[in-house]
């Protein structure tokens with residue numbers, strides 16, 4: 452096992468699982484439960500423009516949220532922060548921790564909110580989808 456540290460092996464396992472997760476999602480893509488009309492999409496657009504999902508592509512919790520977003524037919528900006536960089540730094544500095552998925556909610560005149568936990572994010576998006584539709 453010379454040359455392979457436990458950290459390297461864990462990273463390899465994570466990468467492999469991540470790739471399988473992405474592949475599974477491509478083979479069995481989530482489908483919208485009902486198609487929104489153009490008018491509904493226009494009504495939702497200003498609210499959704501304030502929202503971004505900070506995520507890793509191969510993270511199972513992020514996939515759960517991405518699939519819920521597809522089922523709800525919501526147009527939400529995805530921010531991939533798997534690699535070192537500005538977006539990842541912003542998440543840690545402003546959100547408070549490096550954990551994904553995390554929903555960034557920017558409301559004008561208000562402090563930015565960072566919502567962690569996949570179930571809480573899905574519940575929040577569900578309310579927006581229903582309220583504005």
Ligand SMILES: N[C@@H](CCC(=O)N[C@@H](CS)C(=O)NCC(=O)O)C(=O)O
Nearest residue numbers: 510511512549550551552568569570
């Ligand atoms: N309970 C959380 C779990 C989220 C979680 O464990 N995310 C992992 C990625 S799969 C994470 O952010 N780990 C931090 C890291 O990889 O540095 C949820 O449901 O959102």
